[in-house]
Amino acid sequence: MNDRYCDILRDALTPDNYQKLMDLPNPKLHKFVAESIELCKPESVIICTDSPDDIARVRQLAIDNNEETPLAIEGHTIHFDGPADLARDKDSTKYLLPPGVDLGSRLNSTDKQKGLEEITGYLRNSMAGRIMLVRFFCLGPLNSEFSISGVQLTDSAYVAHSEDLLYRPGYEQFKSIGNSSAFFRVLHSAGRLDENNVSADIHKRRVYIDLDDEIVYTVNTQYGGNTIGFKKLALRLAIRKADREGWLAEHMFIMGVHGPKDRVTYFTGAFPSFCGKTSTSMIDGETIVGDDIAYLRRSSDGIRTVNVESGIFGVIKDVNPHDDPVIFKAITTPGEVIFSNVLVNNGIPYWLGDPRTVPDRGVNYAGEWHAGKKDADGKEIPFAHTNARYTIRLSTLSNLDKNADAPEGVPVGGIIYGGRDSDTWVPVQQSFDWTHGVITMGAALESETTAATLGQAGVRSFQPMSNLDFVSLPLGRYVQNHLDFADGMETPPVIFAVNYFQVDDGSYLTGMTDKNVWIKWAELRIHNDVDCIPTPTGCIPKYDDLKRLFKQVLNADYTRDQYIRQFTLRVPENLKKAGRIEEIYRTQVSDTPDILFQVLEEQRNRLEEARNAWGDYISPFDLDKA
Ligand code: SPV
Ligand code: MN
DSSP: OOHHHHHHHHHHSOHHHHHHHHTSOOHHHHHHHHHHHHHHOOSEEEEOOSSHHHHHHHHHHHHHTTSSEEOSSTTEEEEOOOTTOSSBOSTTEEEEEOTTOOOOTTSOEEEHHHHHHHHHHHHTTTTTTSEEEEEEEEESSTTSTTOEEEEEEESOHHHHHHHHHHSEEOHHHHHHTTTOOOEEEEEEEOOSBOTTSSBSOGGGOEEEEETTTTEEEEESOOOHHHHOIIIIIHHHHHHHHHHHHTOEEESOEEEEEEOGGGOEEEEEEEOOTTSSHHHHHTOTTSEEEESSOEEEEEETTEEEEEESOSEEEEEOTTOOTTTOHHHHHHTTSSSOEEEESOEEETTEEEOTTOSSOOOSEEEETTEEEETTOBOTTSOBOOSSOTTOEEEEEGGGOTTBOTTTTOTTOEEOOEEEEEOOOSSSSOSEEEOSSHHHHIIIIITTOEEEOOTTBSSOSSOEEEOGGGOTTTOOSOHHHHHHHHHHHTTTOSSOOEEEEEOSOOEETTEESSOTTHHHHHHHHHHHHHTTOSOOEEETTEEEOOHHHHHHHHHHHHOOOOOHHHHHHHHOEEHHHHHHHHHHHHHHHHHTOTTOOHHHHHHHHHHHHHHHHHHHHHOSEEOHHHHHHO
């Protein structure tokens, strides 16, 4: 090893920590740790292995640091992020690009040299008086073609503890990569903390991603989405790596859908945050592989996928025993759970949409809270935040799929795209083929904005593959990669679009559990076990099949009137959507594949023909007769 790095490490690390680091004979790792120590100047450094002792130490440190406080139920803790740090900060998250590299106007970037100077300025001495934790994780199952090693340095034990719940341990796995330079690096500091122990210099919050060196820097923030390196930060790196190596890294859940005669068909599903991704992956009677990030690779038998993670950092709002029995149980019984940004009273956490009676006082992200409390602008502070979350290990769930850790992954039968859409898409439809699905469902995905990122909620936004926030390639190229992915494949996965958020007369047209039926229908379609009705935008279910499935799955009577209201083709809205999407790809994306315009135009022509025959709003029964 370079003498200078050796000196820095010997100086900063106790002999046993030094040894733990040297047991990973990787010069690039040693350099990263040494340079980060030199920059951030921690008081001490702990190298964490996969041992239960090291893991327990991090968990305890989060409590000793007051980053987490134990709650009444054993193993439960609460972490607060502070009033201005409660969601991903898209504006301050940027790619560092060398001169001459352009990712297009849709992706937020800055000059690499300038960006590095700025962020290293904020990181300088940021860990003074604090402990730097060095943690190793494996993205994807251990010992698999999918595995990617990662190292995170952080001065937040909450971040390190969260990662314990969310990722597979990677110290031992790191040994197996030897001196390879193929691993992801993340450097995080919460920065200066205020008297409530939350990041104080929010105006200096930055998340910068160096794509070439595969390093993420994040500073002056604690919120998980900005700091838990192997979540969305490493996803951005993985998308580049996947592009180079010919696979896909996606913002997708993975679940097993249980069909007739013990048949299990695996689906991946891409939904923007707050659009039902986790709750779909947790549908009663089905099994979960993962709820947020998937890697997909081609294999001899089609496409296989793995969960990059091994836990859930889930939205807690509206979790209740009726709609989310498994999650509700997991977060209300003893076991390791980190709550964030909920209300705490007497050691009990309460969240928005909590079915229990919520007390009129307690502690929340803004400090002591009582009903009617106002913020500095005179706005009433809700008792808990919309983006409050829970963090758990998947292994605590009773519905974990038996192949969740399979190194070879699970075969993908179907892919689902869904967004928050009040007026355009029907609740479920199947694409005509891979290209039609990728373009009109994945690349055309839109969603009304939510609380998972800072900014105004309720505005329709462009969300291709629900991955726009994380795409690190020119967008046209990213879409092309999807189109190419199934090239020459005899039976590629079947692509579906769903919409749980249709509104009519101010209320939702579908019930919370209707998705349980849509997914069963999709499973049957993959195996050609039910027929369908072709429409200009895709194939929709037949009434009789849904009537039977509603009875079978939900023991509910599904009426013709419900069916008509939900599955009426809304021609004007669909035409407008096609126009909007085309406009974006024409004006804001410089490398859009031509096929995208062609497929959108074909869709528009079909819609116009249908309008000429039946008018603007077309009953599914009319389409069935066609
Ligand atoms: C999301 O917002 O999509 C999440 C949580 O899954 S975050 O870690 O903020 O990305
Ligand atoms: Mn997500």
